Amino acid sequence: MTTPIEKLSNLNGWRFSVAPMMDWTDRQCRAFHRTLSRRARLYTEMVTTGAVLHGDRERLLGFDASEHPVAVQLGGSDPGDLAAAARIAADFGYAEINLNVGCPSDRVQEGRFGACLMREPSLVGDCVAAMKAAVSVPVTVKCRLGVDEQDIEVALDAVAEAAVAAGVDGLVVHARKAWLKGLSPRENRDVPPLDYGRVARLKAARPELPIAVNGGIADIPAAKARLAEVDGVMMGRAAYTDPALLLAVDPELFGEPAPVADAFAAVEALEPVIAEGLARGLRLHAYTRHMLGLFNGRPGARAFRRHLATAGMAPDAGLGTLREAVARVSRERAPAQAA
Structure with missing residues (x-):
């Protein structure tokens, strides 16, 4: 039987990925990033279930096969809608369906999804279970350590436990809390302190669960340091603002030549x-x-x-x-x- 780690590893990019970033990781960005690394997993911007179910699907989900391995990130909290959206995304050919449990924006909070789902681990489990029943590709969750006054030891364990019970194939943890009140989404990327140790403790407690860490990883040496503790790293702003560093991903992290010289x-x-x-x-x-x-x-x-x-x-x-x-x-x- 294929283990979750083998299932994700066989899809070619779990060890290193470029984070889903609103207004940035569109298909033109992904085409560019793919010229710099064959192996990095690329993610779409977050797409809400409502947009997938009722919007222009080709515009929202269309991508070129050359972008693979590429995953879609969905935003939503209704298990039925997420299952339907996941099925549509899988039919488009995405290699992974990722549930957003980390975005702290006001719009996302009003829709009762994103980071506020850290307060509802059982609902996260229901969402994962519904998507798992709908598709055969891996279903993963991207979450925070916790939100607001939550104890990060308790909050992260609760979400992980619910997701694992539902059959999740992997967890990406942004190693910061999110403050839903008083901080903007931009501030939430910097102000709450990073705690890589908390993610490492989760991995030690759940060695069978593929876990990637996100947040504050600025270069390939930093990525290597984190890979000593977890299965994968997800790089966000550094990969976007200094994209040439992606040229080092294939040789340094996968032992393969970069796709281009420079x-x-x-x-x-x-x-x-x-x-x-x-x-x-x-x-x-x-x-x-x-x-x-x-x-x-x-x-x-x-x-x-x-x-x-x-x-x-x-x-x-x-x-x-x-x-x-x-x-x-x-x-x-x-x-x-x-x-």
């Missing part, structure tokens, strides 16, 4: 994808807004960003505009302050 080659590899998108009516900015940090640390990086922020915004901007921006960057490395 950041310049990554742009070249993305050009056919951008050309196809432009032909479908997308603007260049839909891609290049995710690439602004690609040349951090090289002379000309600021000029690259400036050109894309000006000429790259024009309705008729195309591959020539992108090449003009890249031409402003030196191929010689320099200290970060020279960017």
Whole structure:
């Protein structure tokens, strides 16, 4: 019988993933990140069950097979709706269905999902069970240590226990509490202190449960440090703002060559994808807004960003505009302050 860890490991990316991030990890971002790593697991932005059930599914869920391994993150708290949405997402070909139990935004709280579900572990279990019954792909949960005044020892154990009882295939833990009152979602990414030790204790108590840690992981050495304690790491803002670090994921974490030699080659590899998108009516900015940090640390990086922020915004901007921006960057490395 395949264990949960084997089931997720066989899908090629549980060891390292790029976090689902609202307004950032759309399909253009994922296409770009895939040029930098073959092995990293990529996630969609959170998609609510209501949007999946009643919205434009192709726009919300459509992706290219080249993005694999790619997972969808769902937001919701009604088990029936989550089961239906999970079934639709699985039919689109996603390799994993992830339930959001970590987002602290007011909109999410009003909908009784996201981080506020940390207070309702039995409901989390019901949601996981419903999705597990609906699909054959792995079902995972991304959660916090707890919310507000909860004891993180009790809160995290309760959610983990309910999810495991429901058959969850893995747990991603953002190693911070979320404060639902008094802090904005942005502040919730920094102000509550990180507690990697709490996640490590959960893993020690549940060795059979695949556990990945998220929050504050800034580079590949930091990822390696966390992998000494858990099964996977999920990197968020660092991977987005300094995407060239993804070039180290395959060689450093999987023992395989990077898909391209450097950041310049990554742009070249993305050009056919951008050309196809432009032909479908997308603007260049839909891609290049995710690439602004690609040349951090090289002379000309600021000029690259400036050109894309000006000429790259024009309705008729195309591959020539992108090449003009890249031409402003030196191929010689320099200290970060020279960017």
